[in-house]
Amino acid sequence: MKRPGPLLTMLAGLLLGVFMLSLNATTGTKNVASTKKEPPPAASASPSPAKPAQSPSPSPTRTRVPVPNADYAGRTDDDSSAVAVAVHDGKAVAYFCDGRTKESWLKGDVKDDGSMRLTGKNGDSLTGTLKEGKRIRGTVDVAGGHYAFTADKAKKPGGLYRATATVRGAKVDGGWIVLPGGRQVGIVTRDEEPSAAPSIDPETGAVTVDGQQLTARPVTP
Template sequence: MNRLGPVLTLAAGAATAAVLGVLSTAPSAAPDAPGGPSEVALATSQAAPAPAEISKATGTPGAARTAETTGTAVPVPARADYAGRVRGDGGLIAVSVRGGRAVGYFCDGRSEAWLKGRVTGGTVALTGPGGASVTARLDGGKATGTLELGSREWRFTAPAVKKPSGLYRATAVVRGATVRAGWIYLPDGSRVGLTLVDGEPVDVAVPEPGENATVRGEQVGPEDVDEFIGEF
């Protein structure tokens, strides 16, 4: 359709004026919009990015944006201790962080796993003998992640704890035998541990927090994480 100009020539005559009067009473598309209003709306919706796309492209905060999508680094304390329960297993797990270094311990009273690793970007990754591993996110005052032991896997959440709760280790030589024990204490009074003598489990009661264990009639004292993390 040609655009109608604002001025009519006298040569058109009365007949042309009559035709123009009829056209003026009928709806028409806006100038330069061949497809009419519906096609204009469609073209506009296709050309304009959705709100989420605008936020992603420009960095403008949107309702769906989270710390994970923005890549915001989670601050990790230089020194922290976490301890909690392993879901579906009944055992306890402890993770301690000292600077960028981390150590972990799992125990259910019958089996155990010592693990070591590093903290990077708010995530701790630990490995141990026999294919044991722990991957956990340190955020919101807790460590949340996965424990793998061989083909088995469990989830856990371990809140931050203060001494005397947390992880302890004991090492000694008793009557020529090498003794090693690991103990985890929770704030609610729950505790678990395992004592090995020359690599074999022995029946030794988990002592009260801060107290010694009795192994073959001799006292074996606990070591705090600060005392042994450098050995891992």
């Protein structure tokens, strides 16, 4: 049997070389592909923490300015009667008096703006407004009559006075308005019967009623 010739041996070597070259090329491609690193994922920007909602600034608190304590006295526009108002700690007491038979005591609150609505018996009422702390301008409705008035701030002894007592078995209730200039207007009722009041000593409040000395004192609410 003849041995393969040199040509066959060369051809076999050539085929082997081609096979090895192809195998290396395939292996190298896989290695490169397998060793290629994936790019790191892009870092997502973390959201900024939400800022807490700011509550609106509180509106400044309005400072309450109380109406000053004082007495006011004056006359009705028709000059038929007198009106006095005593203001103390946001409360008010008023007295309407014609000096003969008609009178009314009224009371109520005074608002921060100086306005007031005071009420008395039998539906009597006073509506007024304190102007700049100097005077009260308003109206009074008493016993079916309607009266406009102005009461100026009173200086002592001006103002409103009252005395109550039992004299000779009768219940006595007296009211006095001391006007600017010293003029007095008042009524004393004896068991609900009104009459003109005697004058008081404005410095001490002393007054004599039916022979008995009483003391009329300044009125406060």
